[in-house]
Amino acid sequence: MPDRFLRIALTAALVLLALFVAQPYLTGLLFSVETPRAVTARGDLAPSEAATVALFERVAPSVVYVFSKRAARDRDLMQVDPYSGEGQQQGGEQTGSGFVWDAAGHVVTNNHVIQGGGEISVRLSTGEVVPASLVGTAPNYDLAVLKLGRASSTPPPIAIGTSADLKVGQSVFAIGNPFGLDHTLTTGVVSALQRRLPTAEGRELSGVIQTDAAINPGNSGGPLLDSAGRLIGVNTAIFSPSGASAGIGFAIPVDVVNRVVPNLIRTGRTPTPGIGIVAAPEEATARLGIDGIVVVQVLRGSPAAAAGLRGLDASGGLGDVIVGVNGRPVHRLPDLTAAMEAAGIGQSVTLKIDRDGQARSVTVTPADVGRVRP
Known part of the structure; x- marks a missing residue:
């Protein structure tokens, strides 16, 4: 009797071992799907997702890629040195972002994006490359205005908001061309207000917006938006030891932009x-x-x-x-x-x-x- 029980136990163990060894092969044989699988319906996007998608689709055509054809040291993203606080400019190719200001084809970008560059060109969201001329610069505010040359169609102007009523914690969205990747959307919040940022000739710009939305080289001059898709700032600098986003970015408040840009369009300069x-x-x-x-x-x-x-x-x-x-x-x-x-x-x-x-x-x-x- 004990021998018989032992033989049954050994046989069961061998069967289980065989099944264990064969399991991957049996699974592959019985359950492999060798034709395209049916798509599972996901339902509607969450309201927050739908709002973000709509915002991007509405604003992205107004955002452009600004570059200089002259081979030069990139002056794109001004980096705030994490130790001295001094403004530095880093990168390779001289490129950046911008956005359409009005129906006349004026484009706003950072001064440090085009400063010292040669011939300026702008690539629209359609992929069309259009020559641009420099209308005026305001180094003390790190702003510049370009004028698009002849284009097949002028992108729509961006909607303008205000920076006077911003609250820490409200959602913000940045659209730009980080590392040359066209029309990249990043999201975050207003991290702080009333920061100061060094600009030209020892001056500082006050009231600067701090955000944790990812901003990298190539984002300079691009828009920072509120949840309504309105311009609330111009992305201009980061605080980062590495030169890439460390979650601390800075934007020139739109109320300053809305005061300076009309002067640049009208006279090519702004009063100081x-x-x-x-x-x-x-x-x-x-x-x-x-x-x-x-x-x-x-x-x-x-x-x-x-x-x-x-x-x-x-x-x-x-x-x-x-x-x-x-x-x-x-x-x-x-x-x-x-x-x-x-x-x-x-x-x-x-x-x-x-x-x-x-x-x-x-x-x-x-x-x-x-x-x-x-």
């Missing part, structure tokens, strides 16, 4: 509010232990000259130190330029200055300092 001073470098001011803006020189014919501000005297003695504007402290030149931007040309502001150890108040009216020369 200021008072006409040459300030000491921040490093020198810090070494002297001074908290404020040291006036080195007052330009002739400037609002500062009219208000009686003083620079360094002939012997190198300290002149005026600007320590406040309209009741708010200022510590460095970007604080002053931001206050001038907020006030605007022709609107008087009150400066608090330190002169010979005495506090004084001076009223000055910002003017277009781009027309004031030393």
